[in-house]
Amino acid sequence: MLLERALVGIYLAACIGIGIAVSRRVFGSGDEYWVAGRRIGTVVNSMAIMAALASGGSIIGVMGLAYAQGIPATLALFGGAVVGFPLASILVAKPLRNFGKFTITDFLSFRYPHAVVRYLVPILIVIAFTIYIVAQLKAAGITAEALLGIPYNTALTLATLVFITYVSFGGMVAITWTDVIQGVLMVFVVLGTALVLTWRVGSPFEIMDQATAVAPELGQVSHMPVSGYLGYFIIWATAIPVIPHIVMRVFTAKDAESARMSLNLSMLVYSVMILAAVLAIVPVGRIDFPGLQDADQLFLRVMETQFPPLIRGIAVAAVLAAVMSTTDALLLACSSAIAHDLLGNALRGRASERTLSLVRVGSAWFVGIAALLWAFNPPELISEFYTAGVGILSASLFVPTIAGLWWKRANLAGGVGAVVSGAVAYVVVQVGLLDIGLAPVVVGLAASASAMALGGLLGARESPDMIERIGALHR
Amino acid sequence: MKSFFPMRRSEAATLVFLIGFAVFAFLPAWRTAELKGMAVFGWLVAALMVLSPALALTTFVLDRRGARAESDDPGTRPD
Numbered sequence: 419m420l421l422e423r424a425l426v427g428i429y430l431a432a433c434i435g436i437g438i439a440v441s442r443r444v445f446g447s448g449d450e451y452w453v454a455g456r457r458i459g460t461v462v463n464s465m466a467i468m469a470a471l472a473s474g475g476s477i478i479g480v481m482g483l484a485y486a487q488g489i490p491a492t493l494a495l496f497g498g499a500v501v502g503f504p505l506a507s508i509l510v511a512k513p514l515r516n517f518g519k520f521t522i523t524d525f526l527s528f529r530y531p532h533a534v535v536r537y538l539v540p541i542l543i544v545i546a547f548t549i550y551i552v553a554q555l556k557a558a559g560i561t562a563e564a565l566l567g568i569p570y571n572t573a574l575t576l577a578t579l580v581f582i583t584y585v586s587f588g589g590m591v592a593i594t595w596t597d598v599i600q601g602v603l604m605v606f607v608v609l610g611t612a613l614v615l616t617w618r619v620g621s622p623f624e625i626m627d628q629a630t631a632v633a634p635e636l637g638q639v640s641h642m643p644v645s646g647y648l649g650y651f652i653i654w655a656t657a658i659p660v661i662p663h664i665v666m667r668v669f670t671a672k673d674a675e676s677a678r679m680s681l682n683l684s685m686l687v688y689s690v691m692i693l694a695a696v697l698a699i700v701p702v703g704r705i706d707f708p709g710l711q712d713a714d715q716l717f718l719r720v721m722e723t724q725f726p727p728l729i730r731g732i733a734v735a736a737v738l739a740a741v742m743s744t745t746d747a748l749l750l751a752c753s754s755a756i757a758h759d760l761l762g763n764a765l766r767g768r769a770s771e772r773t774l775s776l777v778r779v780g781s782a783w784f785v786g787i788a789a790l791l792w793a794f795n796p797p798e799l800i801s802e803f804y805t806a807g808v809g810i811l812s813a814s815l816f817v818p819t820i821a822g823l824w825w826k827r828a829n830l831a832g833g834v835g836a837v838v839s840g841a842v843a844y845v846v847v848q849v850g851l852l853d854i855g856l857a858p859v860v861v862g863l864a865a866s867a868s869a870m871a872l873g874g875l876l877g878a879r880e881s882p883d884m885i886e887r888i889g890a891l892h893r
Numbered sequence: 894m895k896s897f898f899p900m901r902r903s904e905a906a907t908l909v910f911l912i913g914f915a916v917f918a919f920l921p922a923w924r925t926a927e928l929k930g931m932a933v934f935g936w937l938v939a940a941l942m943v944l945s946p947a948l949a950l951t952t953f954v955l956d957r958r959g960a961r962a963e964s965d966d967p968g969t970r971p972d
Contacts, residue, residue: 490924490935497938504911504949508904623929630930637931639924648919655915678953685946693939824898892898 423566425731426738430580432599433742437584437592444589445775451589452520452754453669458594460676460683466594467667467684469601469743471499472691474557477608477740480692482714484700490639491647496692498651502658503685510659511681512674513823513891521751522665522815523759529822529888530833538837540759542814543662546807547752548789553804554745555793558738565718565734571794577738578790581746585753586782590670593746600739605691607736611720612694615702622697629701636704649857653809656863660815661808662751663744749789753781806848806858813844813862821870823888829880832873840866907952911945 444450458466473479476496484492517525523543527536555574562573584592619625630637639647658664671677695717703716706723710716721733757778765774818836821828844862846852854861900908918937926933 488935490932490938493935493938493942497942500942501911501915501945504907504945507949507953508900508908626930634930637927637929637935639932639934651915651919675953675957679950682946682950682953686943686950689942689946693942697939824900826896826898889898 419567421727422731422734423568426562426566426735429603429735429739430576433580433584433596436595437588440589440591440595441587444591445587446771448520448758448774448778450591451775451778452750452758453666454590454594456518456670457672458670458676459672460680462594462598463667463671463676463680464683464687465601466597466670467664467680468688468691469597469604469739470663470667470747471684471744472601472604472688472740473554473744474561474737474741476688476692477604477695477737478557478561478714478717480695481700481703481717482712484636484696485704485710485716486713488636488638488640489696489700490637492696493692494647495650495654498654499658500685500689500692501651502655503681505655506659506664506668507678507681509820510665510823511668511677513888514665514668515671515674515677516891516893518669520666520669520758521754522660522662522819523755526815526818526822526833526837527759529828529884530818530830530837532830532834534834535818535837536763537760538841539815540755542810542841543755543759544752544785546804546811547662547748547755548785548792549807550804551745551748551752551785551789552793552796554741554748555789556796558741558745559793560714561734561737561741564715565730565737574790574793577742578786578793581742581749582783582786585746585749585786586779589778590666590750593750594670596746597743600743601687603732603736603739604743605687607733608691608695608699611725611733612698615720615724616698619702625698625701629704633704633708636701649859650805652857652863653805653812653859656816656859657808657812660819661811662755663747666747666751666754749782749786752785753778756785757781809848809859809862810841810844812859813866814838814840816840816863817866817870821874823891825870825874826880826885826888827874828870829874829877831877832870835869835873836866839869901956903952903956907948910948911941914941914944 447455449455480492480496483495514525517528519525523536523539526539555578558577559570559574562568562577563570566573568576584596616622616625619628626637668677668681671680699717699720703720707716707719710719721730725733757780761777761781762774765777769777814837817840818828818833821836822833840862843865844858847854847856847858847861918934918941923934923937924932928936
């Protein structure tokens with residue numbers, strides 16, 4: 419236990435060290451703070467994007483889910499996010515990078531200049547991402563409690579203070595470099611474990627044959643209605659092109675081409691990692707531990723029985739890295755919704771750069787502490803809860819963003835209608851006020867698309883100047 | 894006036910292929926058919942996870958090479 423704690427301590431100290439080291443450069447400039455000066459290269463950005471997407475769920479959760487609900491159901495959930503990245507690279511990466519601002523709200527408020535868009539979008543982001551952060555904090559607390567023997571609340575407070583410190587002072591530059599370290603650690607641990615297990619048994623196909631011989635349900639599709647599989651797939655596939663912590667990564671790229679390449683490179687690495695976990699580690703774990711009460715313990719049990727303490731310590735750091743690399747990106751995106759989208763417009767021109775810097779730091783601490791307090795008593799079924807949070811962003815932002823970039827008839831009426839109707843329809847179906855047998859995100863997207871079509875076809879045409887400016891983003 | 898901003902043909906084809914592949918993977922028949930102990934649906938989604946970023950990357954690289962070759966071609970350079 420001592421060795422594991424020491425390794426995790428070194429890792430946490432390194433994260434804070436990076437935050438403090440870059441804070442002097444970052445503190446006085448919004449461009450440096452929010453988007454790392456827009457000069458992140460393709461390979462570094464790829465690894466940072468991969469780490470931002472790969473949360474605790476991508477190590478602990480993916481294996482637990484595959485163990486409990488079978489491999490096909492798990493791949494359907496994670497496959498949606500992977501497909502979302504090529505969609506993002508084709509549909510939004512180039513025009514948004516050429517737009518050259520900081521957040522998705524910047525683009526939507528430019529395309530649909532109305533107070534509803536300017537205020538509703540960041541409020542939706544703050545709500546959805548606070549829920550998302552709480553889920554990640556809970557994962558960090560549970561992991562540290564199980565593997566390091568540290569009480570849940572202590573572990574939660576410690577991890578939260580560490581990442582609020584490096585995010586609030588180091589901004590996107592600190593997040594990028596800590597995410598690169600965290601991403602490499604995750605890939606190393608998961609791929610290394612999968613390779614060792616595969617080498618011991620023979621080949622991935624032999625592992626699957628042996629595992630499904632003793633547990634046929636591992637490879638079957640039987641745990642969820644079809645609408646469930648499809649709903650999760652669509653939520654993530656449509657969320658990725660508009661979800662703020664990924665969109666901010668597009669703005670950090672040195673140019674549009676680099677943004678597109680890094681989105682796809684990151685997903686190649688992520689897919690290989692997820693497939694290695696699900697097709698190698700899970701089947702071996704299913705054979706060795708047939709009756710686990712808590713499926714999320716699978717990876718930890720495999721590590722305990724198959725590897726020495728040093729490797730186990732690195733594995734604990736990798737799990738915490740997965741949690742923190744997503745949480746820090748979420749925290750920055752959430753604080754940007756407050757400091758940049760909501761307060762920034764009101765303060766710009768009236769406040770000094772130092773005041774704006776303090777607002778940025780204060781926002782990160784405000785969101786982080788609020789999430790910490792909630793995470794002391796987190797809701798049950800947290801993964802469903804945060805997927806629902808992401809769902810509202812898909813339902814309300816996907817259509818207006820894509821139409822705003824590609825459809826010349828998209829106009830103010832359509833944009834405002836699409837944001838509002840997508841959010842309202844999603845919430846109505848999600849909370850059970852209306853049940854028509856379709857996933858909430860499908861209903862939300864359909865409502866949003868209908869509002870956009872009606873507004874675009876029946877409302878006033880967009881000005882030639884706006885059409886020209888959007889056209890320039892594609893060149 | 895056309896209603897949409899133009900998209901490169903290769904990118905549009907990639908988009909159509911990805912959406913088509915996803916629809917194909919979710920067809921009901923693949924949920925019961927099995928290969929190596931797992932539903933074919935699972936293998937198809939696994940393939941989609943690797944194929945989709947690889948295909949998009951290939952499209953961008955080929956487009957970039959094509960654009961470079963065009964700009965290097967003396968016949969297409971402005972005098």
